[in-house]
Amino acid sequence: MNPLLELTRIVQAAAQASAHTEQVELIVESIHRAIGVDVCSLYISQPDHGMLLAASHGLDPQSVGHTLLPEGTGLVGLAARSRHPVNIAEAAAHPDFRYIAETHEEAFHSFCGVPLVRGGEVIGVLVVQAREARLMSEEELAFLVTLSAQLALVLPADPQQFSNALSATRRLRGVKGAPGIGIGKVQMCDQFDLYSVSDKACDDPEAALGRWYALLEQVSAEVEAERRSLGSDVSDSVAAVFSAYQMLLADNHLRQGVAERIRNGQWLPGALRQTVQHFADIFLAMEDPYLRARHEDIYHLGNKLYSAWAGDNDTGALPGDGPIVLVGSKVSVSDIASCDPARLQGIVCFEGSTLSHTAVLANALGVPAVMGTGAIKAVSNGDPVIVDGNVGQIILHPPLSVKKEFRRLQQADRTLQGELAELVNEPATTTDGERVRLYANTGLLADISPGIANGAEGVGLYRTEMPFMVAETFPSEDEQEFIYSQVLKAYAGKPVYMRTLDIGGDKPLPYFPIEEENPALGWRGIRFCLDNSSLMMTQLRAMLRAAGEADNLRILLPMVSNTGEIDRLRLLLDDALTQLREEGYLVQRPPVGIMVEVPAAISLLPTWATRIDFVSIGSNDLSQYLLALDRNNPRVASAYDHLHPAVLREVSRIALCARDSGLPLSLCGEMASDPAAVLVLAGLGVRTLSMSASKIPRIKWLLRSIAAADATTLAQQVLQMEDAAGIREVLQQALRERGLGRLLGDQ
Template sequence: MLSTLRKIVQEVNSAKDLKTALTIIVQRVKEAMGSQVCSVYLLDPETDRFVLMATDGLNKRSIGRVSMAPNEGLVGLVGSREEPLNLEDAASHARYRYFAETGEERYASFLGAPIIHHRRVMGVLVVQQKERRQFDEGEEAFLVTMSAQLAGVIAHAEATGSIRGLGRQGKGIAEARFVGVPGAPGAAVGKAVVVLPPADLEVVPDRAVADIEAELALFQRALEGVRGDMRSLSSRLENQLRPEERALFDVYLMMLEDASLAGEVTTIIKSGQWAQGALRQVVTDHVRRFELMDDAYLRERASDIRDIGRRLLAYLQQAHQTTLTYPDNTILVSEELSPTMLGEVPEGKLVGLVSVLGSGNSHVAILARAMGIPTVMGAVDLPYSKIDGIDLIIDGYHGEVFTNPSELLRRQYADVVEEERQLTRGLDALRALPCVTLDGHRMPLWVNTGLLADVTRAQERGAEGVGLYRTEVPFMTKERFPSEKEQLAIYREQLAAFHPLPVTMRTLDVGGDKALSYFPIKEENPFLGWRGIRVTLDHPEIFLVQVRAMLKASEGYDNLRILLPMISGTHELEEALHLIHRAWGEVRDEGVDIPMPPVGMMVEIPAAVYQIRDLAAQVDFVSVGSNDLTQYLLAVDRNNPRVADLYDFLHPAVLQALRIVVDGSHAEGKPVSICGEMAGDPAAAVLLMAMGFDSLSMNATNLPKVKWLLRQVSLAKAKELLEQLMRIDNPQVIHSALNLALRNLGLSRVINPAATIQA
């Protein structure tokens, strides 16, 4: 059954629309199960009824006409109970309902399985037979497996239709809404620009072109390029391969002839599709046909075609790179956004970001928050390859993307954008004012930096120091490890920009979701692998060069603080401190007279929470990285949108761990700060202040909002609120209670200006 399942899913996956996909499903499942009827009912969210959308065996005229509520009929029972139903004699069941137009009175046995996608019931898959018999366990298991596999495919086909402005019945719809996870707060109205990962055929979007001749010429150049590559490869390997093995290159060259694959691509380009889209269509079609073949040798040919497709695409993308245009109000969309993609958009044109993969706490989302760009992450159901050039609205507060928005929705979000602009302007007035509560408590607000642009942004917003300078950013922008001299120049620039304010430089923190192209770390589970201090302790030559550069850069400024990431125990801390002292000794021997800077450690691993006093005793300060600490405490990968809703820094376990860290650090007489994204959340900042954190470090964009809110409350009120919330055992209730308390104090304006639209 497994290969049957695979074939059906592949065939359905390549369907051009929902109607075609459903037709394939009912035909193929009916064949595979040897039943007389197979039907698909989909739940219409507007009417809350299960509508017959495709059938093979029932009267075709009943499609779209027959429907039932969740409390009606056997289909309604399967959908509402969310479990399969296997009946020998359907008509004798109390919930059986007869529809004359289907002609289904002839069928006695009934087997139905719910189609569920991300907890949402989408519909019901049904098979029926004339004779009275119970479907066996294997048949039931097959249908359940099939419906689970098809749920995502149906959701994707449905989404693709809605992108084109078509509903389930193929009728026009004004707009479609796709839900991801909030990446960076704010709203944006603009045009989608889809950025493709290099040479990945599956994600190439459709794109209509006016200049067909230019696309044809482009494709011909790509063909010539690949042909040339094949010939040179063949001659280079002449002495290493037998003639029959080299014949593979002749097969490739044959496929590139006009009568074969190339000819089909040319035909599609002539219909108005761009070369990359035409290539994707043809290659996907050929690959699917070969993969469905029973002969193992022929099935393997699918990978040859895929390889040719990738080679041709690489040439096409090379030529296309220079022609990518960014309109005003660009909303950048990609399967997985990268910092370099953001950097390629001309200044002033980028208004929003959408990433299909990643979550609100992945590296690019943190970057987006620092830049103040509204972002939606983890929009896994968005058929992004279809949306290039169409109008979009993104809501970074709720993690929503709207395609083909109506005029009313545009006006509403345009108002939100304007309101945000005015709020930011109003908060700018706070720049020179200290962050002091109503009862006189002083709370220093620092910034997280990494990019040069962060410096100006931080100074404009009145930052009082740098709580986290991400040294991996300069490492990520190079094609090799930067030398000591190069690092020294970068660090000195940062220290000079903020002098005399303190600058906390975290030692190289790579691994997890932060990769260096020239130092790849391939692991099954990178977040629990070789990352942070583990990498640099294993490579003291990298660590020592970096620390020496930091120390030399601080000469004459004396505002450097060194921070060690991912410490899990005293052994790592002692080893790192030993290397820092060694580097300091070397620098002093070279004649650079600098005092030993304060050295701190990050609490990101739960083990450090429970050893906090032992660790704090050995350092000058403690800093909590709330992003990773939350991830590890809750066992939630923060880059996985499927579990993004479980990632919550207001979870009771996280709040209790933070309190343990503050109390333990203070017991050893050491100051403790927090530099994760939690510190930049205005509502959470109230609780952190109440816990006793000595400073908060955040992205510069959020600093004015946090300052405004903390200046409106008293420390006594914040402590009272914290004590109430620490008694609650549910994170959702904590969020609601916190927001309600702030609203009652008239302090919710900095939290979510788009809330009214949701109402």
């Protein structure tokens, strides 16, 4: 046996299996053949901490999927709790041996169990047995240990999926796309997939070019019709999503990119796929989750163009008038618009994030959505499903009792939404009179209206990267000024914190490629802008012109780590003001502050107090850099938690420094919309929070329901704790005790 070859073969076969049951069956059969044992079984840890016999070669087939060992029971339990291989020649003689009659394992004497561990937790035990009383050899044991480590990474993240795969009901986790609960029947989307198109020679380029330009006109008309189908009273945020599609359709880079590939001999679908993939990959490679999510918009539009080319006139809608849940890899805006709004109860995307346009539209329409579930096997039109957007889960084939409970939760959720709507014009003031300002994060013009509608008191983070990402060249000063002025005018009289261009190695531009081995620590943020001072000057001039004599512009500097960066920026700003005034523009100097996201900035804050006007904590990057964890890496993402004691203590340190220096302090990022974290932030004296617009009402309700003094006591308590899980438990219990359990999904 070639161990390396066998390992690779088994792991690849398991990873490519089309269903969970097929996956575990492949594993046990492959190991049986590889090392010639009489029995190979796989036990999977269950939510009740028992071990389910998920697959076996050699034991009674009737016991598979039914034999459940209580936690810590038998030799399987010994391997799990010891987290160490158990290799025994005569299993029945061991004091931990437990005979399981239904498996008919009495014929087998030896036992070797190896735990499968992922993220520090035992998710299963791999067992081999032989008729003869013998120990597994060192070579065999080494093979099993190595294989188990690799299989632990291949098996699904939720072990319950194995027990679910053996029954009708399946509970799957994703991420929260839009809040609420929806109950209906599955309607599958994704009849066409542009990325599956192969390359092919074009027989008649001129005819293909004509068809391409006709397609653009056709799809543009369809997008407009879809927008109208949602009604004349459609919100600005929904209309803006469709406007974004129209802008992409009119984008010269997209139009000419496809045309050029056709002229070079590629057939139209292949040219479209190559062009769409090119732009989508640029966004997909970006570290910023907001910008990364824009790749879905490019894909959706490409798929719509391809569907139009293929003549897709069949919506595939389920007959009747019952409730529908749209399900697919990337449910598009067009899929949503073409669905009867009276029937649409939920959306499930195998891919995607909370920042995708699908999620934005779902939020605006009030349709529950769950994103990023991963591919769901054996799901088809008509399957009953529950979408729980409050916690990010779906339940396929739910029993009647579960449906009844979720209908009760639906009603409770509607009641809460009604209560929150009444607070939109009320201030976020604690019960003991402390005022907290709630701002919105934004980056697209489509995001402006939701912030205002949800009671945002300003923009705490405006990402200026988008115009640079969709252009063919660096956007001009006039182009930038036009965009910035719309945001500043929409929030007239309210502060708008505009972050200067945050691009670099992690956010490459199609016309300015940068390659780095470690882009997160590379040429990005303020470093990139100062090295390209002409770009920085153009952006500063555009911001100043957009603001004019209004006083709501704030300039926010990203990734600052040393004093020289601030000083150089201040000189550029002085120069920009001088230039514009000499040119006759009426402009004024705006406040300038920094984002604290690089740990080095924390120690230097006291020395910067005379150089800056405010401080904004970028909690996502700060947490990531402090913990040395990539929250987008599935192998370590579970260890990422902004309630980690080190993160909380550094936020406390920043808050104290800002207070002592007289610097206004705000915080943006996921912490600002996490109810448990907000308790701590309120207790630490953070009085400005910036978050996604949809999260503002719930955080406002929280703040209006607590006393700042009470939050201070809680903050001091958790600052003495040493474990993120324990901190979260204490804070969630505190929310429940104060009648705020509904913010955690309680009803």
